[in-house]
Amino acid sequence: MSRDISLLHPELRDICREFVSACKAKGLEVGISQTRRTKAEQDALYAQGRTTPGSIVTNAKYPLSPHNWGLAFDIYRNDGKGAYNDADGWFSRCGEVGKSLGLFWGGDFKSFRDKPHFELKKYLPANSVSALIQRYDRPENFIQTWEEVMTQKEFDAMMENYLARRRELAASGWAVTELDEAKRLGITDAEAPQAFATRQEVAAMVARAIK
Numbered sequence: 001m002s003r004d005i006s007l008l009h010p011e012l013r014d015i016c017r018e019f020v021s022a023c024k025a026k027g028l029e030v031g032i033s034q035t036r037r038t039k040a041e042q043d044a045l046y047a048q049g050r051t052t053p054g055s056i057v058t059n060a061k062y063p064l065s066p067h068n069w070g071l072a073f074d075i076y077r078n079d080g081k082g083a084y085n086d087a088d089g090w091f092s093r094c095g096e097v098g099k100s101l102g103l104f105w106g107g108d109f110k111s112f113r114d115k116p117h118f119e120l121k122k123y124l125p126a127n128s129v130s131a132l133i134q135r136y137d138r139p140e141n142f143i144q145t146w147e148e149v150m151t152q153k154e155f156d157a158m159m160e161n162y163l164a165r166r167r168e169l170a171a172s173g174w175a176v177t178e179l180d181e182a183k184r185l186g187i188t189d190a191e192a193p194q195a196f197a198t199r200q201e202v203a204a205m206v207a208r209a210i211k
């Protein structure tokens with residue numbers, strides 16, 4: 001698992017470094033435990049608790065995690081008081097710092113709260129990699145473009161395609177918001193699963209997955 005900040009999307013590298021120093025200024029000693037995750041790493045992580053020993057730590061299959069796209073990082077507590085000790089609200093304080101820098105904080109997920117997790121919101125509408133999958137298919141194709149700067153026009157076109165697809169799905173009765181949640185929770189990796197179409201059905205599956 002890589003904790004190398006330089007593996008992140010260029011726009012997230014600077015914010016990540018800024019985040020670590022802004023936390024430090026508030027007396028919060030942050031360590032980075034995870035940045036970009038390769039397919040092999042995601043596969044191994046997904047297998048954990050399912051076909052390999054350990055407990056389940058992710059519901060996302062490759063490439064559904066923002067980590068696969070270099071758009072997320074995870075932190076740990078590095079002040080010697082326990083890497084995940086949150087008894088004094090340490091992670092929430094870091095969450096506030098991250099949010100002040102425009103990041104999405106995993107502690108704000110409605111289900112499966114993930115307090116060590118931060119994301120660059122820009123490319124992840126509704127915390128979903130759908131827009132990226134539509135535009136780039138695989139993370140490798142996205143990563144290849146990092147050296148060139150995406151123009152505002154290209155970015156707008158990508159988001160317009162994403163929104164058009166959602167409108168299409170919504171018009172044919174798909175519960176698009178619940179579908180994003182279902183994808184994040186690993187219930188489905190289908191764009192529009194034929195097996196469950198209604199809002200109630202998807203919401204029920206999400207509720208079951210959380211339990």
Ligand SMILES: [Zn+2]
Nearest residue numbers: 072073074117
């Ligand atoms: Zn994470």
